[in-house]
Amino acid sequence: MSKEQIDDLIWGKFESEIIDMKIPLHSSCHIPQTMAMDGAFALFNGFLTYLMLKLGYKPKLAKGYKGTLDDKSWWLNYLDEFDFMGLSYHSVDEDYSVPPFVFKQFFNESGKDITICLLLDWYSFYETNLALSKSKLDADSKYTHKLFYEFRNRNLTSYHVLDYMKDLQNEDFAKSHKLILRPDKLADFIIHLNEDYLDYQDFPNDVYTTEEWNKMSTIEQIGTYGKKELVFCNEDNFHHLLESASIQIPNVEFVTFSEFLQDKLIPEAQDWAEIRDAYIRRLKNSFVDTDDSKNFDRAKKFLRYAKNSLEKSSFRDSVINSSLAIEDTLSTFLNRSDLRLEEKIKELESNPDLGNHVINLHYIRNVRNRTVHASDFEVTEDIARHVLEMADQFLADIQK
Structure with a gap:
C-alpha cells in the first residue's frame, strides 16, 4: 500500500467530517479543538493497536479496562481514553505539554515482544541532537541537565529527549525497541487544528551555547528564528536532515511509520474501517449541542x-x-x-x-x-x- 492508501485506511473521512468543520473547531473554544486533536491521535493509536492485535500481539494496557479487545464496542468506549492513548491534548497549558514521544508495548504468546517509541516532537529531538553533535564535552558531561546550549523550546521536552539519547548509549535498551517518526498526516492534522504544534514538523536553524546566547542583543536573538528557506521535516526527508547536520542516532532502528508497516498490512487490517467510521460519527455528533439535547x-x-x-x-x-x-x-x-x-x-x-x-x-x-x-x-x-x-x-x- 502507498502512504496515501495507508492514511486513508487509518483516518478515512476524518478530514472532511471533523477537520473541515468550521464551527466550533476553529473558534476560540479550547475543548472542541483539543477533542479533535485527541481524535486524530486516537485513530492513529487505535489502528496501530488493532493491527498489532491481528498480527498476534496484545497491547500492554493499564489496569481497570473492562471488556475484551475482540469486541468492537470496546474500541469505541476506550479509543480516546488517556491511558489507552498515552497522552491527551486536553491537559495542555502554557507550561504543560504532551510528551515528545510515546512508548507502546506489545507482547505475544511466544515471547516475541515489540516495543515502539513513537516520536512526535521533531523540533526538540532535532534541537537536542544538534546540541549533542556540536558539543565538545566528553560523553559523561554531554547528557547532564546543565543547559550548555540555549534550548528555545522552554519546557522540559528537551530534557526528556536528552535522557532518551543518554539511554540509547546502552545497546540493550536501544535494540529492545524501534524508534518511529510520527506519520506526516498526523502532524498535518494536529498543526491544522493548533499551530502551536508546529514542533511536529519544524526544526531550528542552529543552537547556541548559553554564553553565546547571553552575549546577543534581543534583536539578534529574535533573528535566529528567521529562515531563508522554509523546510519542514517529513517522512521522506528526515534522514537527509539528520545527515546534513551530522547527527547520528546510535544503536536504535529509526524508521518512518510507513516503513514499519511494510510487511505487516495483512488483509484483516481492513476491518479497522468499521471501528474508524463509527468513531468518527460519534466524535462528530459530540460537537453538536442543542438547547433541547443536553x-x-x-x-x-x-x-x-x-x-x-x-x-x-x-x-x-x-x-x-x-x-x-x-x-x-x-x-x-x-x-x-x-x-x-x-x-x-x-x-x-x-x-x-x-x-x-x-x-x-x-x-x-x-x-x-x-x-x-x-x-x-x-x-x-x-x-x-x-x-x-x-x-x-x-x-x-x-x-x-
Missing part, C-alpha cells in the same frame, strides 16, 4: 480522567480535568462555548437552582489557575479530592 458525555469523560489521576496521585492532572469538566458542563448547559470560564460561571448567579454552586466553581477555577501558573503552589491530595467532589456534585445537580 449531552454531558464529554464532561463525564473529563471527570473520569480526574478520578483516574487522583487514584494515581497525579493531583495536578486531576485538578485540570475537573476544571475542564465544569467548563464543558457550562458550555453545554448555557450553549455558550464562546465565553471564558469566569464569564460562564457568572451566568449562573441568577439561576435559582444552580446559583449556590457559583462559589465552588470559582474555587475550582482559581485552584486550576494557581496549579498551572503559580510556581509556589503545590496541589495536595486533599485539594484535588475537594475539587473533584465539587465538580462531580455540580454535574450531578445540573442534570436534575
Whole structure:
C-alpha cells in the first residue's frame, strides 16, 4: 500500500467530517479543538493497536479496562481514553505539554515482544541532537541537565529527549525497541487544528551555547528564528536532515511509520474501517449541542480522567480535568462555548437552582489557575479530592 492508501485506511473521512468543520473547531473554544486533536491521535493509536492485535500481539494496557479487545464496542468506549492513548491534548497549558514521544508495548504468546517509541516532537529531538553533535564535552558531561546550549523550546521536552539519547548509549535498551517518526498526516492534522504544534514538523536553524546566547542583543536573538528557506521535516526527508547536520542516532532502528508497516498490512487490517467510521460519527455528533439535547458525555469523560489521576496521585492532572469538566458542563448547559470560564460561571448567579454552586466553581477555577501558573503552589491530595467532589456534585445537580 502507498502512504496515501495507508492514511486513508487509518483516518478515512476524518478530514472532511471533523477537520473541515468550521464551527466550533476553529473558534476560540479550547475543548472542541483539543477533542479533535485527541481524535486524530486516537485513530492513529487505535489502528496501530488493532493491527498489532491481528498480527498476534496484545497491547500492554493499564489496569481497570473492562471488556475484551475482540469486541468492537470496546474500541469505541476506550479509543480516546488517556491511558489507552498515552497522552491527551486536553491537559495542555502554557507550561504543560504532551510528551515528545510515546512508548507502546506489545507482547505475544511466544515471547516475541515489540516495543515502539513513537516520536512526535521533531523540533526538540532535532534541537537536542544538534546540541549533542556540536558539543565538545566528553560523553559523561554531554547528557547532564546543565543547559550548555540555549534550548528555545522552554519546557522540559528537551530534557526528556536528552535522557532518551543518554539511554540509547546502552545497546540493550536501544535494540529492545524501534524508534518511529510520527506519520506526516498526523502532524498535518494536529498543526491544522493548533499551530502551536508546529514542533511536529519544524526544526531550528542552529543552537547556541548559553554564553553565546547571553552575549546577543534581543534583536539578534529574535533573528535566529528567521529562515531563508522554509523546510519542514517529513517522512521522506528526515534522514537527509539528520545527515546534513551530522547527527547520528546510535544503536536504535529509526524508521518512518510507513516503513514499519511494510510487511505487516495483512488483509484483516481492513476491518479497522468499521471501528474508524463509527468513531468518527460519534466524535462528530459530540460537537453538536442543542438547547433541547443536553449531552454531558464529554464532561463525564473529563471527570473520569480526574478520578483516574487522583487514584494515581497525579493531583495536578486531576485538578485540570475537573476544571475542564465544569467548563464543558457550562458550555453545554448555557450553549455558550464562546465565553471564558469566569464569564460562564457568572451566568449562573441568577439561576435559582444552580446559583449556590457559583462559589465552588470559582474555587475550582482559581485552584486550576494557581496549579498551572503559580510556581509556589503545590496541589495536595486533599485539594484535588475537594475539587473533584465539587465538580462531580455540580454535574450531578445540573442534570436534575
